[in-house]
Amino acid sequence: xxxxxxxxxxxxxxxxxxxxxxxxxxxxxxxxxxxxxxxxxxxxxxxxxxxxxxxxxxxxxxxxxxxxxxxxxxxxxxxxxxxxxxxxxxxxxxxxxxxxxxxxxxxxxxxxxxxxxxxxxxxxxxxxxxxxxxxxxxxxxxxxxxxxxxxxxxxxxxxxxxxxxxxxxxxxxxxxxxxxxxxxxxxxxxxxxxxxxxxxxxxxxxxxxxxxxxxxxxxxxxxxxxxxxxxxxxxxxxxxxxxxxxxxxxxxxxxxxxxxxxxxxxxxxxxxxxxxxxxxxxxxxxxxx
Amino acid sequence: xxxxxxxxxxxxxxxxxxxxxxxxxxxxxxxxxxxxxxxxxxxxxxxxxxxxxxxxxxxxxxxxxxxxxxxxxxxxxxxxxxxxxxxxxxxxxxxxxxxxxxxxxxxxxxxxxxxxxxxxxxxxxxxxxxxxxxxxxxxxxxxxxxxxxxxxxxxxxxxxxxxxxxxxxxxxxxxxxxxxxxxxxxxxxxxxxxxxxxxxxxxxxxxxxxxxxxxxxxxxxxxxxxxxxxxxxxxxxxxxxxxxxx
Numbered sequence: 001x002x003x004x005x006x007x008x009x010x011x012x013x014x015x016x017x018x019x020x021x022x023x024x025x026x027x028x029x030x031x032x033x034x035x036x037x038x039x040x041x042x043x044x045x046x047x048x049x050x051x052x053x054x055x056x057x058x059x060x061x062x063x064x065x066x067x068x069x070x071x072x073x074x075x076x077x078x079x080x081x082x083x084x085x086x087x088x089x090x091x092x093x094x095x096x097x098x099x100x101x102x103x104x105x106x107x108x109x110x111x112x113x114x115x116x117x118x119x120x121x122x123x124x125x126x127x128x129x130x131x132x133x134x135x136x137x138x139x140x141x142x143x144x145x146x147x148x149x150x151x152x153x154x155x156x157x158x159x160x161x162x163x164x165x166x167x168x169x170x171x172x173x174x175x176x177x178x179x180x181x182x183x184x185x186x187x188x189x190x191x192x193x194x195x196x197x198x199x200x201x202x203x204x205x206x207x208x209x210x211x212x213x214x215x216x217x218x219x220x221x222x223x224x225x226x227x228x229x230x231x232x233x234x235x236x237x238x239x240x241x242x243x244x245x246x247x248x249x250x251x252x253x254x255x256x257x258x259x260x261x262x263x264x265x266x267x268x269x270x271x272x273x274x275x276x277x278x279x280x281x282x283x284x285x286x287x288x289x
Numbered sequence: 290x291x292x293x294x295x296x297x298x299x300x301x302x303x304x305x306x307x308x309x310x311x312x313x314x315x316x317x318x319x320x321x322x323x324x325x326x327x328x329x330x331x332x333x334x335x336x337x338x339x340x341x342x343x344x345x346x347x348x349x350x351x352x353x354x355x356x357x358x359x360x361x362x363x364x365x366x367x368x369x370x371x372x373x374x375x376x377x378x379x380x381x382x383x384x385x386x387x388x389x390x391x392x393x394x395x396x397x398x399x400x401x402x403x404x405x406x407x408x409x410x411x412x413x414x415x416x417x418x419x420x421x422x423x424x425x426x427x428x429x430x431x432x433x434x435x436x437x438x439x440x441x442x443x444x445x446x447x448x449x450x451x452x453x454x455x456x457x458x459x460x461x462x463x464x465x466x467x468x469x470x471x472x473x474x475x476x477x478x479x480x481x482x483x484x485x486x487x488x489x490x491x492x493x494x495x496x497x498x499x500x501x502x503x504x505x506x507x508x509x510x511x512x513x514x515x516x517x518x519x520x521x522x523x524x525x526x527x528x529x530x531x532x533x534x535x
Binding site for chain 1: 307310311314315336339342343345346348349373376377380421422423424425426429430432433443444446447450451457460461464505508509519520523524525526
């Protein structure tokens with residue numbers, strides 16, 4: 001096979017072979033009109049770049065998959081969002097039912113009786129937290145004259161999720177009481193109120209102003225000496241037994257050592273010897289160094 | 290960064306205009322040389338080392354393949370040059386036992402080193418060869434001028450050239466048919482249009498194939514018109530010997 005050089009460029013030459021193929025070959029010092037016996041012809045078109053269209057297709061496929069994933073996630077997320085985990089029934093006199101999803105957001109609100117329907121009419125609730133919605137509903141009820149001072153709100157929560165049910169019930173009761181400044185009584189539908197302190201006897205449940213029950217140990221002011229605050233002082237009174245201003249605990253020598261002789265030498269030394277090098281020395285002599 | 294963008298712009302322009310491509314190759318000759326030197330382990334000499342010609346060709350290929358979205362041009366060109374040089378080295382290894390005529394050989398009784406080609410008595414008719422080459426050059430220039438009347442360049446034609454054996458054979462059937470029907474060639478010369486329908490009907494080649502290789506066929510048919518004896522003589526494998534010569 002011979003090749004006729006038809007055109008020359010610095011980087012390539014166009015050669016015509018005997019079968020009529022016009023090919024671009026490296027120009028190894030050829031000139032136009034020359035007849036060649038051999039030229040350098042590379043088999044594949046361009047080495048590195050033929051993978052390109054496949055890459056493009058792959059990118060498109062990946063993008064499509066990503067879009068599908070996103071769609072699925074979006075739809076799934078929306079379904080998850082829309083599914084109520086439970087229902088809060090609030091009854092003032094108007095009765096309403098609030099559907100709450102697992103993110104504690106309200107996805108449905110319905111009046112159960114006529115007053116309830118009137119109460120929720122035009123009320124924007126979707127996507128707000130259940131706490132906010134219940135507060136606002138209470139405010140609305142107050143504004144519309146359903147709820148007076150000393151009135152009563154009954155909260156009940158229904159859900160398959162026992163933990164969520166209890167937690168939400170407790171939280172809402174406290175939330176409403178705090179929000180309404182304790183002007184009204186908030187109860188659970190089972191009769192218990194002020195869910196924040198389940199230990200409180202239910203007989204006291206109707207107290208309009210709940211005391212902060214979970215206070216630090218102190219004289220708790222009650223008469224039954226039920227020893228919430230101490231662990232040893234069960235002698236029937238609430239006197240400060242050892243005069244250290246610390247109620248209870250017979251052996252509460254954290255910082256003093258005036259009246260007992262047990263060997264609880266945390267910071268002092270009362271055994272009378274001289275072997276301590278620090279802390280205070282209350283044995284009366286000056287022999288400590 | 291700005292230089293890179295500038296170069297990208299030049300490369301993209303060179304893709305469309307072969308003159309700009311030639312300029313780009315000339316301007317980046319130092320780069321091409323350095324890439325070749327990296328491969329050879331010595332600096333290449335222009336006009337002596339085929340590797341430099343291969344590297345320039347590879348650089349041009351990189352220009353034609355460049356796509357801005359796929360990154361910078363220089364690394365692409367470097368890869369292209371290296372790959373082509375490897376290809377070329379493999380190809381050359383097959384002919385490793387062949388002596389180069391340009392190789393220097395010192396003989397014991399001869400002091401100065403002479404290349405082999407110089408020591409062989411030439412039996413070639415150099416003057417005749419030069420004349421033939423001169424004649425072909427004139428004919429090719431004429432052919433290129435005729436092509437430009439059709440709005441074609443040789444590069445267009447080479448890009449439109451059938452790559453597959455089967456397609457090339459089909460195109461050759463078309464050309465054979467056209468050679469036996471001179472009126473088709475005349476029509477092409479007069480109207481400047483390829484008589485696709487007649488060619489398809491006469492040669493039995495699908496119309497679609499003819500349409501796809503229109504530019505190539507125009508050039509090939511043009512070569513069969515009067516005045517291009519040397520080119521036509523070169524295309525001896527298209528037309529069976531003695532078959533309907535005009």
